Amino acid sequence: MTDYWIDVDACQTIVNDLYGQLADLRSDVDRVPEHLEDLRSSLNGPAENNEVERVSGQLDGALTDRIGTKLLDHVDDMIAKVEHRINSMQEVINYYLSGDAEMAHRSQNKQDEMPQIFTETEYTPGHPATGYVDSPADPAFEGGYDETEPLTEGTAVPNPYEFASDHHWGSAPDGK
Amino acid sequence: MGKHESTTFHVVLPSYHQREGAWNMLAPWTPINPGAQRGVGPAQDIASDLGATRERFETLFDTWRRFEDCYQAVDAEIVHSAMNDLVGPAIALTDVGAVVQTAHETYAEQVDNGALESDKVVNDTWASGFEDRYQAFLNDKSALSTKEFEEKYGKDENTVANDLHLERIPYADRAFGVTNTVGEAREVYLAAIQGIDLAEMSALEFSHRPEALTQYGSEEELLQALKDSHMFGHLDAQDLERIAEQAWELYGGLPSDFTDPNGVDWVVGPDGEMVRSGSPMDPNVNALILALLADDEELQNTELPFPEGVQTIAEFAVGQGLGKIGDLTDLTIGKSVIAGWAAAIVSLVGTGFDIRRYESELSSSAPMLSEEDYQSLVSKYSGQNLIVDGVNIGLSAGTVVLTTVFGPGGTVVGFLITEVGTGVTEFVVTEVGKETWTIDEMEDAYNEETGEFVVD
Numbered sequence: 001m002t003d004y005w006i007d008v009d010a011c012q013t014i015v016n017d018l019y020g021q022l023a024d025l026r027s028d029v030d031r032v033p034e035h036l037e038d039l040r041s042s043l044n045g046p047a048e049n050n051e052v053e054r055v056s057g058q059l060d061g062a063l064t065d066r067i068g069t070k071l072l073d074h075v076d077d078m079i080a081k082v083e084h085r086i087n088s089m090q091e092v093i094n095y096y097l098s099g100d101a102e103m104a105h106r107s108q109n110k111q112d113e114m115p116q117i118f119t120e121t122e123y124t125p126g127h128p129a130t131g132y133v134d135s136p137a138d139p140a141f142e143g144g145y146d147e148t149e150p151l152t153e154g155t156a157v158p159n160p161y162e163f164a165s166d167h168h169w170g171s172a173p174d175g176k
Numbered sequence: 177m178g179k180h181e182s183t184t185f186h187v188v189l190p191s192y193h194q195r196e197g198a199w200n201m202l203a204p205w206t207p208i209n210p211g212a213q214r215g216v217g218p219a220q221d222i223a224s225d226l227g228a229t230r231e232r233f234e235t236l237f238d239t240w241r242r243f244e245d246c247y248q249a250v251d252a253e254i255v256h257s258a259m260n261d262l263v264g265p266a267i268a269l270t271d272v273g274a275v276v277q278t279a280h281e282t283y284a285e286q287v288d289n290g291a292l293e294s295d296k297v298v299n300d301t302w303a304s305g306f307e308d309r310y311q312a313f314l315n316d317k318s319a320l321s322t323k324e325f326e327e328k329y330g331k332d333e334n335t336v337a338n339d340l341h342l343e344r345i346p347y348a349d350r351a352f353g354v355t356n357t358v359g360e361a362r363e364v365y366l367a368a369i370q371g372i373d374l375a376e377m378s379a380l381e382f383s384h385r386p387e388a389l390t391q392y393g394s395e396e397e398l399l400q401a402l403k404d405s406h407m408f409g410h411l412d413a414q415d416l417e418r419i420a421e422q423a424w425e426l427y428g429g430l431p432s433d434f435t436d437p438n439g440v441d442w443v444v445g446p447d448g449e450m451v452r453s454g455s456p457m458d459p460n461v462n463a464l465i466l467a468l469l470a471d472d473e474e475l476q477n478t479e480l481p482f483p484e485g486v487q488t489i490a491e492f493a494v495g496q497g498l499g500k501i502g503d504l505t506d507l508t509i510g511k512s513v514i515a516g517w518a519a520a521i522v523s524l525v526g527t528g529f530d531i532r533r534y535e536s537e538l539s540s541s542a543p544m545l546s547e548e549d550y551q552s553l554v555s556k557y558s559g560q561n562l563i564v565d566g567v568n569i570g571l572s573a574g575t576v577v578l579t580t581v582f583g584p585g586g587t588v589v590g591f592l593i594t595e596v597g598t599g600v601t602e603f604v605v606t607e608v609g610k611e612t613w614t615i616d617e618m619e620d621a622y623n624e625e626t627g628e629f630v631v632d
Contacts, residue, residue: 004248004249004250004252005248005249006246006247006248006249007245007246007247010242010245010246011243011246011247014239014240014242014243014246017239018236018239018240021232021235021236021239022236024232025229025232025233025236027228027232028224028225028226028228028229028232029225029226029229031221031225032222032225032226035218035219035221035222035225036218036222038214038215038217038218038221039215039218039219039222039276039280041214042211042212042214042215042218043210043212043215043362051359052355052358052359052362055359055362055363055366056362058366059362059365059366059369062366062369062370063276063369066272066369066370066372067222067272067276067369067372070372070374071226071269071272071372071374074265074268074269074374074378075229075269077265078233078262078265078266081262082233082236082259082262085240085258085259089243089255089258092249092255096249113250115248115249115250158250158251159250159251159254160249160251161251161254161255161258162251162254
């Protein structure tokens with residue numbers, strides 16, 4: 001009997017929540033360019049001599065570079081990583097849910113690494129499935145196990161998340 | 177135009193006359209205020225945009241951590257910790273916001289504090305009269321004979337020219353000072369912005385001071401820590417036993433910000449460095465204890481000794497932003513209350529270099545520190561204080577301008593040090609007294625068998 005288990009419904013709920021939060025990540029940072037413009041325009045005061053003029057130009061350039069470019073790139077990079085990881089997790093769920101995982105593990109005689117898959121659980125959609133399961137031995141799981149039929153042939157992937165992240169099964173939207 | 181004026185006046189102080197039309201190029205022009213206050217709002221907006229963005233990321237990271245409850249495949253650990261590397265970059269967002277906001281506010285204080293306006297009023301009032309007298313002098317010098325000139329002025333041309341020259345020097349200096357002040361303030365501002373290094377700011381630092389690594393292994397240890405605490409040690413032992421019992425029930429479920437590859441939980445500590453979850457420096461531990469104390473009818477009116485005076489526990493709790501003590505009756509709601517309160521407490525810490533304030537706010541933020549650890553931390557910052565005092569001594573001699581740049585929650589991100597003589601400004605990220613590991617060093621220091629860290 002495997003020591004591993006996955007509650008795919010609860011995982012899917014999390015992924016759905018993550019996609020919702022991903023969509024909102026930009027809501028505040030998107031105002032930075034406008035506020036940066038206001039800030040820079042406040043610094044366009046009289047320079048009065050060449051030295052101050054030079055410093056003011058450098059300051060404007062530094063603000064544009066550090067905030068207008070590098071900081072926004074930093075956030076873009078973070079968001080891209082977050083999105084990629086959520087997509088990868090969606091692929092992992094699909095891998096287990098489709099039966100590909102089970103079939104692959106069986107064909108390679110790696111059943112001990114195949115997690116038990118739970119698809120009917122007590123959680124209410126939209127709520128985190130926390131707290132009601134501790135382990136596969138938990139009585140809450142009895143009767144909740146739904147052995148999904150294997151659908152396709154495949155290879156058992158030792159680290160499905162990393163595999164999805166590196167290669168993709170192609171089942172998630174906008175995967176990178 | 178007379179034959180003397182070009183050498184006597186216009187060459188001596190050429191920089192005053194760059195703006196054509198300014199006082200007909202006769203009197204020094206005092207620049208108008210650059211209006212830095214207009215930028216304060218936008219700078220604060222940027223800080224607030226970035227703070228809110230960090231919160232959005234952290235909410236998402238918390239959501240991701242829910243996979244711990246439903247994903248236990250072979251690669252569970254990889255999945256659970258998949259967002260770890262973004263914790264530091266998210267913290268960096270607030271650091272950047274703090275630098276922009278502080279840099280602009282510092283600039284605005286320097287140039288928009290009323291002094292430059294009053295300098296301009298003084299200079300402009302004088303300049304209009306001076307311009308008239310100077311123009312009259314130039315006219316008379318051309319129109320009058322030497323004798324007529326001396327009869328009218330009571331002295332010769334050169335003496336009048338020299339007098340006018342001497343008269344304008346202090347005003348010229350004042351005008352030049354205004355320009356200089358603006359220029360220097362912008363130099364400091366520039367250094368702060370150029371000091372924004374996202375890679376550096378994104379790197380997590382893990383405190384390895386003992387009080388940031390210690391955990392309580394049992395209710396008895398927690399009780400002992402309460403008895404040893406520099407703040408609560410004097411409270412009645414039986415009362416403390418009751419608090420320890422309640423606290424121990426919640427101790428294992430404290431929220432954390434980061435789980436390292438060894439499975440150790442960390443939280444952002446009061447100095448902006450990561451501290452081990454459950455340690456005396458964990459804001460959640462301190463908030464938990466204080467919440468329990470403030471909610472305890474026997475103890476809530478007990479007085480606590482603060483460096484700046486005595487407060488009851490209840491007063492202290494309210495002062496920390498815990499407006500509704502009653503809300504804490506149900507501590508099982510745990511995370512939100514405690515985290516919210518912890519945030520309020522943490523925001524009070526990191527006080528720059530007013531050591532009395534630091535003592536007070538350290539007490540407030542980490543009352544569970546033992547007397548020994550508390551004194552050790554205070555002396556760490558006292559050491560920093562001396563260094564800064566050293567710089568301040570320089571400041572009083574007019575050689576160095578020091579600006580402290582505060583980060584999120586008032587933590588000190590660094591200093592701007594301007595050498596007045598050279599005008600060179602450096603942005604120095606605070607390093608003094610730092611006792612931290614990088615993430616790699618932290619992992620290397622972990623002993624898997626004991627679950628503890630080995631500090632050299």
